[in-house]
Every structure is written in C-alpha cells, then in structure tokens.
Amino acid sequence: MDKFGITQQYPGWAIEGFGNIDFADFYMVKFPNVPLNTVDHLGRIFLSYEPLFLRILLRIRDVLVQPFGLKTGDKHSLPSVLYYEKGSVLVYFHVWQRDDNTIVLEEKDKHLNFRVIFMIEKNEAANELSFKASTLVHFNNIWGKLYFLPVRPVHEIIMKSTVKQLIEYANYDKH
Numbered sequence: 001m002d003k004f005g006i007t008q009q010y011p012g013w014a015i016e017g018f019g020n021i022d023f024a025d026f027y028m029v030k031f032p033n034v035p036l037n038t039v040d041h042l043g044r045i046f047l048s049y050e051p052l053f054l055r056i057l058l059r060i061r062d063v064l065v066q067p068f069g070l071k072t073g074d075k076h077s078l079p080s081v082l083y084y085e086k087g088s089v090l091v092y093f094h095v096w097q098r099d100d101n102t103i104v105l106e107e108k109d110k111h112l113n114f115r116v117i118f119m120i121e122k123n124e125a126a127n128e129l130s131f132k133a134s135t136l137v138h139f140n141n142i143w144g145k146l147y148f149l150p151v152r153p154v155h156e157i158i159m160k161s162t163v164k165q166l167i168e169y170a171n172y173d174k175h
Contacts, residue, residue, distance in 0.1 A: 006134055013097060014104045014117050015136070022112075023137035023148065025156070027163045031170045033122055033129045040084050042131045043103050043118040045169060047091035049162045057154060112137055112144035131166070135159070 004024035007015050015021075031037045084090045086098055093116060096106035105116040115136045122129045135155070139145045 019138045022139045027133045029166045033127045039120045049165045
C-alpha cells in the first residue's frame with residue numbers, strides 16, 4: 001500500500017516487492033541538462049554530503065545500536081565510478097536495481113527495511129533535468145517503529161540540508 005503517492009513518481013520495478021510503505025519522503029531539484037549530470041553522479045553527490053553534525057550523530061547511533069545486532073554505518077570509499085552496477089556499493093548502500101535514469105539502493109535489517117531511490121528525468125526542450133530522491137521505510141516489527149521514532153526528525157533535517165546543498169550545486173552549475 002502506498003499512502004504517500006510515491007508509486008506515481010517512479011517506475012513500478014523501483015517499488016516492487018518492498019511491502020507496505022510505512023514512511024516515505026520525496027525531494028526534487030532541477031539541474032542543467034549537461035552530460036556530467038547523470039543519476040550516478042548526482043546520487044553520489046547526494047549521499048556524499050556529510051556535515052559534522054551528521055558524522056557525530058552517526059557515530060553515536062552506531063554505538064547505541066551495535067549491542068542490538070543492527071547494522072552500523074560502514075562508509076565505503078568513493079570510487080571514481082561513472083556507472084554503479086547492480087550489487088555495487090554507492091557510499092553506504094547496495095545498488096539493488098537500476099537502469100540508465102534510476103538507481104534503487106536497498107538495505108534490510110532485523111527491524112526495518114529501506115530503499116533510497118534516485119531518478120533523473122530529462123526535459124530536452126528546457127535543457128534541464130529533474131533529480132528526484134526518496135526514502136522508503138518498511139517496519140518489520142515494533143522495534144523498527146521504535147527505532148525510527150528518534151531517527152525520523154533527524155532524517156528529515158539531513159534530507160533538507162542535503163537538498164539545500166544540491167540546490168547550491170545546481171545553481172553553481174548554471175554559471
């Protein structure tokens with residue numbers, strides 16, 4: 001069930017098999033349509049933004065959840081990859097599925113599963129493209145709901161901050 005309208009924004013295969021969507025968000029930034037602005041490049045920029053407050057929060061989170069057997073952040077080095085293959089790692093997350101314009105990252109844990117979807121849509125007439133980003137969360141049990149209670153407001157701050165950085169990048173790219 002999609003009470004968030006996310007299925008209208010992305011191809012069906014990006015949502016397929018995920019189960020009930022218990023949380024979703026959606027962001028979009030417009031960019032000049034230049035060859036460098038691929039879904040891989042913009043997704044990497046999106047996930048690479050890591051301000052100091054986020055690094056501190058992630059370390060605290062890792063210490064708190066490790067005793068419960070939850071996955072902790074294992075940031076992979078950022079290889080100079082132009083195209084992230086299915087099964088490869090984009091910063092923290094595994095590429096579950098993809099096509100030329102869409103990348104779906106997925107992680108599954110004991111308490112919740114989530115997907116991050118990045119997609120570009122080109123508007124050749126306006127010489128621009130739209131970069132869309134969403135996070136989908138499915139709670140596997142009550143512990144997932146409880147875990148996500150304090151995570152949700154922090155997630156929203158991080159997403160808004162990251163989108164702000166992308167907008168600055170987009171505006172810089174226009175000059």
